[in-house]
Amino acid sequence: MxxxxxxxxxxxxxxxxxxxxxxxxxxxxxxxxxxxxxxxxxxxxxxxxxxAGLVRNGAAQASVSASFDLPADHAAFALLAENEMAPEPGEPLLIRRTVKADGGSRAFVNDVAVSAALLRALGxxxxxxxxxxxxxxxxxxxxxxxxxxxxxxxxxxxVADAHAQWRTAQEALAMAEADVEAAERDREWLEHSVAELTKFAAEPGEEAELAEARSAMQKGARLAEELAAVRAHLDGSEGALAGLRQAARRLDRLSGEHALLAEALAALDRALLEADEAEDKLSRADEAFAYDEGKLEAMEARLFELRGLARKHRVEPDALAALTEELSGRLQRIEAGGEGLAALSREVKLARxxxxxxxxxxxxxxxxxxxxxxxxxxxxxxxxxxxxxxxxxxxxxxxxxxxxxxxxxxxxxxxxxxxxxxxxxxxxxxxxxxxxxxxxxxxxxxxxxxxxxxxxxxxxxxxxxxxxxxxxxxxxxxxxxxxxxxxxxxxxxxxxxxxxxxxxxxxxxxxxxxxxxxxxxxxxxxxxxxxxxxxxxxxxxxxxxxxxxxxxx
CATH class of the missing domain: 3.40.50.300 (P-loop containing nucleotide triphosphate hydrolases)
Structure with missing residues (x-):
């Protein structure tokens, strides 16, 4: 009031x-x-x-202040809350308006300036x-x-709830119709793209794997001669490993004659173990750097095609697999669009x-x-x-x-x-x-x-x-x-x-x-x-x- x-x-x-x-x-x-x-x-x-005619003759401005005591659920508080001006609980609502002699006016609600439109709505x-x-x-x-x-x-x-459900159903139908219409316009492009992407079958992370494998194979081509020379020093009847094994067999027959000979044999055995490990790693390096010209060409061709498809569809190479699923889904929705639209139309009818x-x-x-x-x-x-x-x-x-x-x-x-x-x-x-x-x-x-x-x-x-x-x-x-x-x-x-x-x-x-x-x-x-x-x-x-x-x- x-x-x-x-x-x-x-x-x-x-x-x-x-x-x-x-x-x-x-x-x-x-x-x-x-x-x-x-x-x-x-x-x-x-x-x-x-x-301005309200201003008393000789005064610079007129002002009016009105104070209201209102229940907590009053509509005025809801309106103020919408405008982020809700007062503290229990506070009176104070409205103040000033009019200058030249016609300018200002309005305040609880000492916060407000527009004339908000003041009218509040009033x-x-x-x-x-x-x-x-x-x-x-x-x-x-x-x-x-x-x-x-x-x-x-x-x-x-009534309000039923209207909201009807509007929601109408909006869903309209969106589906727009999607189907837009997709139908792109059907030929979709069919070509899905066929191309499905045939290529890109996988997430494939670009990094291909690039790493290609780099390793290219390194193998450069290192092959050097690795062969290293293997020549180690392998064969004249290689270092054969000499170490022969020396170890002979020293084994003599090791009992003196402690130093036994220690020498033990050191030689350790050297053989390290040499065997080196030989194993060299073999694995040969496999990692294995150079196959045909395989390298095929690898490079797939990598270039992968990157080309990504540029064509304006996505990252790793996103091609997800894009394939997305475009396939759009194509399926076109094919099943009639059934989907019919179902949504029935929902609109029931909601209405x-x-x-x-x-x-x-x-x-x-x-x-x-x-x-x-x-x-x-x-x-x-x-x-x-x-x-x-x-x-x-x-x-x-x-x-x-x-x-x-x-x-x-x-x-x-x-x-x-x-x-x-x-x-x-x-x-x-x-x-x-x-x-x-x-x-x-x-x-x-x-x-x-x-x-x-x-x-x-x-x-x-x-x-x-x-x-x-x-x-x-x-x-x-x-x-x-x-x-x-x-x-x-x-x-x-x-x-x-x-x-x-x-x-x-x-x-x-x-x-x-x-x-x-x-x-x-x-x-x-x-x-x-x-x-x-x-x-x-x-x-x-x-x-x-x-x-x-x-x-």
Whole structure:
């Protein structure tokens, strides 16, 4: 709810600080006292277009600050969270707007600068202002479907979920169709590429293996003569190994004659072991460096072809195997595309049918609720001197292209204000007082939950009195049991229903006129209601009548 309002240098208001409580608050005062300035000031804080004409004459700028105490689940906090501005839990929401005399304006939410667009969106969640020139709230057809759903206690989750599943199925089908269409255009290229890649059968890591083997074979060709010379020194009857073995056999017969000979034999045996190991490694080196001209040519040809295929398909050589699988899969999807598209089409059809069933159930619930709402509003019209008016809730089917998460329906509240007159949108009503009373009737009938936490009615009692004014006051009080409500009124019957009463007065020192607001105590309140009853001169009879009105409430 609106907790406080501070106004500085707005038109006739030099400095004004107001505090508000729950329930119904009445603002009264003589015509021209400045009640509209209060609404303009609050509208400025809520994002209405800034007008330099609001700046008090001689002041550099005007400023308005509004503080709101809101429950944790209020829509304003969700909106701020979307803009990464969520306040700390338990903090009030403070809005401040300034307008310079040259027309420039700035807006702040909890001391953080915000755009005018965000401020307007935020203001729409906080306060509803219903008056002659209001074109928001109940007058906006875009919100009528949601209001009817609240009245019907309709849970739209089933429709929204079914719509999401239908859209997902449609998107999957569209993507599959696009893939098949694109793939079909590339079919000839795919067939050639898959055949070529499959025949070549590249393997991951093959390039490195071929390059290493080719390098080894090329080295073998260069080292073959040297290795042959080394083998000649070691092998054969005249080679070093044969000489070592012959020497070891002879020394073995002599080793028992002296310890040194035994040690010499042991050293010779170790040399033979090392020489045998050297011979083994030379043999393995021969195998590693084995040079086969035909094999080398084949190896180089495959390596060059491998790299050529990689360049052709713009991938690394090691990725050719994966590319073969990918292109083969695309080709298979083309061949199986008809079956896949048929399956996805069936899923779309089933999802559409499920959405239609959920949306039709919601439409039926709306139609039943519309009949109840029409009857409830009709019951409120006569006491508010709108007995010639008729109200109806129009529900029309939307074209399929406009079906959405909320269903198949367009909903709009319409009225006919005179017998025989056609029904028209609420916003077409000409009389401001009539419009405010009609909105009051609709608000009471809807028993709306989840709307703005504060509502303001501007002269809802215009042009009526007596029993009608009492009926308006009774309905305002009833509505104020669910939400904070401020009413600007000229009716003593309405003012007497309020939980709190503020008097708006304009004073002049002969040079400058100023507007002020005074919260009335019990005695002052009786005096003000007596003034509203009697006019310029307050009589004892008017005071007695004011006391009766207050006592009856």
């Amino acid at each position: 609106l907790a406080s309002l501070s106004i500085r240098d707005v038109v006739l208001i030099e400095a004004l600080d107001l505090e508000f409580g729950p329930g119904l608050a009445a603002l009264t005062g003589e015509t021209g006292a400045g009640k509209s300035i209060l609404l303009d000031s609050l509208g400025l804080a809520l994002g209405v277009r800034a007008d 729409g969640t906080l306060v509803e202002i219903h008056g002659q020139h209001d074109d928001r709230g109940l007058l906006n057809p875009r919100g009528h479907r949601a209001l009817l759903d609240i009245f019907a206690r309709l849970d739209g989750k089933a 049918e499920a959405y239609w069933a959920a949306a039709e159930a919601a439409s039926a619930a709306r139609k039943a609720a519309a009949a109840r709402l029409d009857a409830a509003v009709a019951g409120e019209l006569a006491p508010l001197k709108l007995d010639a008016a008729r109200f109806r809730t129009t529900i029309e089917p939307l074209p399929e292209a406009q079906w959405g998460p909320a269903g198949l329906d367009r909903v709009e509240f319409e009225i006919s204000t005179n017998p025989g007159a056609p029904f028209a949108p609420l916003v077409k009503i000409a009389s401001g007082g009539e419009l405010s009373r009609f909105i009051l009737a609709l608000k009471v009938a809807l028993a709306e939950e989840g709307g703005a936490g504060t509502m303001i009615f501007d002269e809802v009692d215009r042009g009526v009195g007596g029993a009608v004014a009492s009926a308006i006051g009774e309905r305002l009080a009833r509505l104020a049991g669910r939400t904070q409500l401020l009413v600007i009124t000229h009716s003593p019957q309405v003012a007497a229903r309020a939980d709190g009463h503020m008097l708006i007065q304009k004073r002049s020192d002969g040079l400058v006129a100023r507007t002020g607001v005074h919260a009335l105590d019990v005695g002052e309140r009786r005096e003000e209601i007596a003034r509203m009853l009697s006019g310029a001169e307050v009589t004892d009879e008017a005071r007695a009548q004011a006391g009766k009105l207050l006592g009856a409430m």
